[in-house]
Amino acid sequence: MEGSLERRRDDLTIVAQVNVNLMKINLAGLTNPAQISIQLVSLTPNADSPGSTEPSKSAEVTLVNPPPANGTASQAAEFDNQFPVVVPSFSLEFTQLADDFQVGAIIVRNNNKEHFYLDSVKLKRTKNIHDDSDSDDWDWVFECDSQVHPTVDPENDFRVFFHHRAVFAHETLKKLIDHELHRLRGDLRREVKTLEDDATQFVDDLIYEFDVYNDLGFDFILGGSPFPYPRRLKERTIVEPSVSTTGHGNTVLQTFIHTLLDKVTELYFDGTQVEDPKTTFGSILEIAGMDNRFETTIKCLEAHKVLDVFLDVFHQSIFSKNPFIVFLEKFINVFKGLLQAIDLPKPRSVLTLTPGVGGTWYDVLMNDDEFGRQALAGMNPAVITRLKTFPPSDTGKKITDLQHAVEQYLKSKQFTLEQAIEENKLYIIDYHDAFKAHVGEINQISGRKTYAGRAVFFYKKPPGKLIPIAIELSLPKDSGDQHCTLHRVFTPPVVTPQEVQPISKDKGGSSDPADEPLLDFSWELAKIHFISLDFSFHELVSHWLYSHAVMEPIIIATKRTLLSSVHPIGKLLEPTFRNTFDINRNARQILINKIGIIPNDFTAGEYSMKISSGAYKTWRFDMQALPKNLVERILDFVYHLNGTDAC
Ligand SMILES: [Fe+2]
CATH class of the missing domain: 2.60.60.20 (PLAT/LH2 domain)
Structure with missing residues (x-):
């Protein structure tokens, strides 16, 4: 032996x-x-x-x-x-x-x-x-x-x-x-x-520690009471390049340029493989020393137009006086000078993809069918839920104007409310509770107007459409009220916008404005306010919170417990973590902090992150993915073919 x-x-x-x-x-x-x-x-x-x-x-x-x-x-x-x-x-x-x-x-x-x-x-x-x-x-x-x-x-x-x-x-x-x-x-x-x-x-700054969001410049902290939030990576920690695209010493600027070049390459050069997706910029010299990607990017840029757009954005941006932007502007101008000396080939056309809708802006923006279609196929399909009980929560009374409006519509279709619920005909997108606590405060901001809102849809099969039948917009009794108890309900006009759309003169229509039928602009405005809520919720909750922020503590915990370069589970998870620390750090610095784009440009203003925190109070990890998420929302009819067999 x-x-x-x-x-x-x-x-x-x-x-x-x-x-x-x-x-x-x-x-x-x-x-x-x-x-x-x-x-x-x-x-x-x-x-x-x-x-x-x-x-x-x-x-x-x-x-x-x-x-x-x-x-x-x-x-x-x-x-x-x-x-x-x-x-x-x-x-x-x-x-x-x-x-x-x-x-x-x-x-x-x-x-x-x-x-x-x-x-x-x-x-x-x-x-x-x-x-x-x-x-x-x-x-x-x-x-x-x-x-x-x-x-x-x-x-x-x-x-x-x-x-x-x-x-x-x-x-x-x-x-x-x-x-x-x-x-x-x-x-x-x-x-x-x-x-x-x-x-x-x-000695060692490659450390994964948890921290709260105490770096956003607000007079409150996200994380803990009263504003619970997922933990973030403690700053000063240098992130492993294997989990991010940046190495030691990188700055927001470098990451930004990296992202910019990635995107421009992606847009302009069909099918080109980026040489090394992990390649990063440690300095301007490194940028100059980049391989094919940089050359490719330069060659394929009709960059003046693209860069002009960026410059415009910066000039209009609230960051125009920020030293970072000033530096970036200078960098872009130098970059433009370089490009002028290069014989640039024509790029392929940019953004040839169009949404799955036809017609004019009028059709898209004012068509109720399209409004209903986007409830499922639009940017935020993660909220719509089958209406199980009526009235929805926080309506304050048993029979509401919303219920009355829904019943009126159902009556025209020979349905009772109970039948419609029983036969899975009613669906709701409900942003009332998510926004109600801050509507009064938001409306104190000059130039802002919002409501707590919910929209009810009727599922018509055939042809398989979600038809918006009522939108409820609510306000608090006074600006300090945390509840929105003043409800107003809007319903579609009996004549649809398509039917009242004026026929242009060259198609035989009248040129006299008096002959043009009037639209119900109350309904159109109600839809616009609702879409505004939809956009805010999507960005603050569905996208930022549920996709970005909640992942960060999971990555930190994984790093602290499973050595990802060795443990099979760590190795399995590793690709899903890529870029998250970087993107989230950039978001804290550019998007969600007090002078960032979201608090300045979103309707909810400085209350945006409080709304995001409010949504986190009810967030459940186990309900995020298929099939539980769909089962909870009872949407099996919609997604089961390509979602999961379990539904
Ligand atoms: Fe994202």
Whole structure:
């Protein structure tokens, strides 16, 4: 038995190529590669210690000489020919390894006083020390893409990168996995003075901690009582590029430009594959050094028009005096100058997709069929619910004007209210409760007018239409009232807008305005107010809260408990987390804060986020997805063909 465990030493050499991104290394030039070491950790227990679950480890090999006794290293910096992006490679050799050594992880120690950016480590087995390590035929590739902070405590200050292969709490690597989890939770955080400016910084700022929304500039905090909200990632935390598209030192500007280029490329260049979706901008130089995507983007931009639109937006924006926007404007102007010098090919047409409606704006905006169609096929289909009881909540009295209006309509269709409910004919989009507490306050804002509202639809089959039959708009008795008890109900005109639409003179119609039938503008205005609520709810709740904000604590919790680079569940979830931290951080800085676009441009103004918080009070994770969401809303008839068989 003992003999079978014996392994021959000195047989195996593993060569490594270590790539360090100098663009992301600190620019003070204080990082000495000789102070950076790599150590290989085996996936299997050390055969020299029978019964032990400890892995065997190679010697620590520094990136440059002097080499240790059982390994060598040399620098072979590679410079990109075209652009000043420097990606030096260090070649290392790990010798005297057991011939069945399988690399499960690497340990990286940085004995410099400053952090450095480790791009990747590639390894391959060889029996020939002078094997051609330029070959791409690697046995193990570690896409580290991370900052490695300096060692203060040699016992704890090291980074571990696991091979991208899923293992369930592998016994051999368990200690290292635990070490990484402690680090990610902030347990190993220590403060040191930086050499650059003698400021205090944390040794390890890749930490996932929860925080409340206390950075929006409001006089209230989102998170906890009285405004519950999902937690967010604590700032100062640097997000792993593997879960976001940005690395250390990125700013909103860089992310914004990244997004802008992504979108423009997407719009202008049909079918082009973006070279590397993880590529990020660490600096303007990096932008200049971008690969095909940047060139492609430049070539395919008829960019003056696009950029003019952006500039217009900025000029009109409330941010026009913001230094960030001023800088961005300058950047765009320089960019435009560059583009003028380039012979640009014609781009494909932009935004050829049209909504599934025909006709003129008049047909789209004032057609009740289209209003009904968009209740399901529009931007916010996640609210409509089968009407199960009548009257809906908070109506204040048993028989309401809304109920009366609905009954009148049903009477014309030979239905009683009970029959219509029983036969699943009635549907409702109800924004009353979501907005009622803030309607009075919103209407105090100059130029704003809103109501708490709900709309009732009749399902007509055939031909399978949702027909709006009544809209209730409600106001509080006074501006401080949290309830909207003054209800007004609007119903469609007996003659539909299509029937009253004037026929133009060139089609034989009269040119005399007196001959044009009048529209019921009360109904049209009621629809517009309702659509305004629909838009606000969609952005503040269905989109931002239910899609973006609620995901953030889930990602933080996953990072703190499942090491995503190792655990199969973590690996499975990882792609769904991509970009969320970045987008949410940008939203906090540009969209939802006190001077952001939403509080300034949305009808609900500064009360927008309180409305969003109000919706979170009743949010349930388990009711968000198919099939429960549809079962709860009893919409199985609509979605069951492509939604779920369970409905
Ligand atoms: Fe979104």
